[in-house]
Amino acid sequence: MSKIPAELKYTTEHEWLRERDDGTVELGITDHAQVSLGDLVFVELPDDDTVINAGDACAVVESVKAASDVYLPLSGTIVNGNQALADSPDLVNTDPYGEGWLFRFRPDTPAELDEFLSNEDYEHFVAGLND
Amino acid sequence: MPFIPHTERDRQLMLQAIGVDDISSLFDEIPLALRCGSLAGVPAAMSEYEVGRLMSRRAQEDQVELNFLGAGAYEHHIPAAVWELTTRGEFYSAYTPYQAEASQGTLQVIYEYQTMMASLTGQDVSNASLYDGASALAEAVLMAVRANRASKSKRVLIPQSVHPHYAAVVKAITAGQGIELVAVPYDPGSGRTDIEALRSHAGTDITAVIIPQPNVFGVLEEVDVLADWVTDQNTLGIAIVNPTSLALLRPPGEWGREGVPIVCGEGQPLGVPLSSGGPYFGFLTCREALVRQLPGRLVGRTVDRDGKKGFTLTLQAREQHIRRARATSNICTNQGLMVTAATIYMSLLGPEGLRRVAAECHKKVRALAVAAARIDGVESAFATPHFHEVVLRLPVRASSVIEGLRQQGVLAGLALSSWYPELQDCLLVCATETKTDEDIQTYVEALGQQIEAAGAAE
Numbered sequence: 054m055s056k057i058p059a060e061l062k063y064t065t066e067h068e069w070l071r072e073r074d075d076g077t078v079e080l081g082i083t084d085h086a087q088v089s090l091g092d093l094v095f096v097e098l099p100d101d102d103t104v105i106n107a108g109d110a111c112a113v114v115e116s117v118k119a120a121s122d123v124y125l126p127l128s129g130t131i132v133n134g135n136q137a138l139a140d141s142p143d144l145v146n147t148d149p150y151g152e153g154w155l156f157r158f159r160p161d162t163p164a165e166l167d168e169f170l171s172n173e174d175y176e177h178f179v180a181g182l183n184d
Numbered sequence: 185m186p187f188i189p190h191t192e193r194d195r196q197l198m199l200q201a202i203g204v205d206d207i208s209s210l211f212d213e214i215p216l217a218l219r220c221g222s223l224a225g226v227p228a229a230m231s232e233y234e235v236g237r238l239m240s241r242r243a244q245e246d247q248v249e250l251n252f253l254g255a256g257a258y259e260h261h262i263p264a265a266v267w268e269l270t271t272r273g274e275f276y277s278a279y280t281p282y283q284a285e286a287s288q289g290t291l292q293v294i295y296e297y298q299t300m301m302a303s304l305t306g307q308d309v310s311n312a313s314l315y316d317g318a319s320a321l322a323e324a325v326l327m328a329v330r331a332n333r334a335s336k337s338k339r340v341l342i343p344q345s346v347h348p349h350y351a352a353v354v355k356a357i358t359a360g361q362g363i364e365l366v367a368v369p370y371d372p373g374s375g376r377t378d379i380e381a382l383r384s385h386a387g388t389d390i391t392a393v394i395i396p397q398p399n400v401f402g403v404l405e406e407v408d409v410l411a412d413w414v415t416d417q418n419t420l421g422i423a424i425v426n427p428t429s430l431a432l433l434r435p436p437g438e439w440g441r442e443g444v445p446i447v448c449g450e451g452q453p454l455g456v457p458l459s460s461g462g463p464y465f466g467f468l469t470c471r472e473a474l475v476r477q478l479p480g481r482l483v484g485r486t487v488d489r490d491g492k493k494g495f496t497l498t499l500q501a502r503e504q505h506i507r508r509a510r511a512t513s514n515i516c517t518n519q520g521l522m523v524t525a526a527t528i529y530m531s532l533l534g535p536e537g538l539r540r541v542a543a544e545c546h547k548k549v550r551a552l553a554v555a556a557a558r559i560d561g562v563e564s565a566f567a568t569p570h571f572h573e574v575v576l577r578l579p580v581r582a583s584s585v586i587e588g589l590r591q592q593g594v595l596a597g598l599a600l601s602s603w604y605p606e607l608q609d610c611l612l613v614c615a616t617e618t619k620t621d622e623d624i625q626t627y628v629e630a631l632g633q634q635i636e637a638a639g640a641a642e
Contacts, residue, residue: 120506120507
């Protein structure tokens with residue numbers, strides 16, 4: 054059973070979203086996603102200040118067996134990427150909800166954040182995939 | 185003999201099974217405007233025997249006794265062992281094997297090839313080869329545009345001393361991606377890239393700069409000055425080089441203060457015969473920091489679960505079978521068979537052998553240039569060091585001597601006027617280690633006669 058922290062929002066693309074005090078949102082991939090991908094070997098992050106539309110690919114997580122695009126779930130502007138991943142992409146495997154965050158962005162419409170899945174919704178969603 | 189196994193009845197059964205009336209309706213999704221409609225221009229069918237005769241007749245046209253034509257493809261001695269080994273059944277495939285467990289020999293050959301090319305060009309990694317030198321340059325440009333994320337302009341400076349065929353291929357492949365190619369003129373006195381013209385772009389947003397060595401005139405560019413300018417402008421350099429020349433010249437990785445991080449070129453001189461223009465192969469090498477932008481197959485060395493050394497394709501997440509539309513390239517055809525030949529060629533020669541080939545080429549073209557300059561009115565067009573080609577300025581139009589020399593069994597070289605209208609009287613001539621002193625004497629005598637004949641006619 055993978056970990057799904059209660060305080061985060063989730064997408065059906067297996068990303069998590071954390072609202073921060075400064076109004077920015079931190080994004081990473083879920084425990085379920087990192088287990089599915091296997092050991093990460095490379096993370097390609099978006100440039101700071103890039104304006105990205107909802108649904109556009111903005112990062113790549115590459116493991117020993119696959120490469121997956123990461124999509125920005127709601128339109129916004131990239132604030133900064135997690136530079137620690139350049140040397141230690143495995144942080145995504147060891148601490149997907151903490152040190153393994155991918156990037157922070159400033160959403161155009163922060164209220165849209167409420168529309169994403171709760172931990173319980175995401176848990177159901179993942180359980181449904183295994184049926 | 186038909187090679188299509190399906191009978192008309194087979195086809196009808198298949199169409200019935202999928203509920204379609206006729207084969208053409210399977211192509212309905214292609215708009216009519218995009219269909220060619222007819223096969224006008226395609227000649228009538230020929231039998232296998234007729235095709236065989238046609239091809240040998242065409243091959244005959246390339247049989248010239250003495251070849252002094254270079255301009256991108258170079259005649260070198262290829263030790264008999266190279267193709268004897270390359271065409272053995274174990275190697276005889278153009279494709280890179282995806283199944284590591286069944287293909288250790290081929291993968292090891294490609295790994296050795298990559299190691300040799302990285303070493304020759306002064307870089308960290310090499311891919312398993314590309315289609316040819318021109319497409320390798322286009323891929324190098326695309327790679328530089330992806331890698332240089334600080335630049336937004338997609339402007340690439342390309343000297344006019346880059347082979348015009350290469351420039352045309354780069355344009356064809358990159359134009360659809362919004363990449364702007366900006367020409368940098370050559371200096372008419374030296375045949376080198378005009379440094380002042382290059383400097384006029386200082387301070388603008390430049391994504392990459394191409395540096396040829398030697399350039400299309402065979403002339404050696406001031407690569408240290410060019411590479412340092414590229415470094416000063418915080419942009420990316422792309423070297424396009426002749427691999428044989430690197431046995432003598434400093435590799436691009438060591439040009440200027442910091443070296444050039446992307447290197448490409450035509451691999452044909454390394455053991456691949458001229459064979460009327462192909463197949464050849466392109467090479468592409470780079471610094472390790474750029475490896476994820478490198479297109480094409482890449483073989484790596486690893487260990488199996490018992491700790492034994494083995495070889496496998498690696499970093500495949502760059503490639504189309506995983507990344508699909510977002511792959512580093514979708515046209516990075518690998519030329520496995522040519523690479524096998526090149527690897528065996530380089531192994532047989534070794535660094536010292538390759539150095540001797542390069543030195544001999546340089547010596548032969550120098551001898552040719554000196555001897556030709558004794559003909560009244562003939563001189564080297566550019567008073568600049570060159571590798572194994574030289575541009576001769578003639579007292580007549582260069583194109584006027586070529587046919588006469590051909591009738592004497594000599595391929596004279598390339599009249600540069602079709603590429604450079606200002607060089608009407610210029611002939612690009614190549615001499616490699618394959619030419620003897622007598623060959624050079626034959627060439628110069630024949631050239632003298634033809635100039636006299638052409639002069640009388642004019």
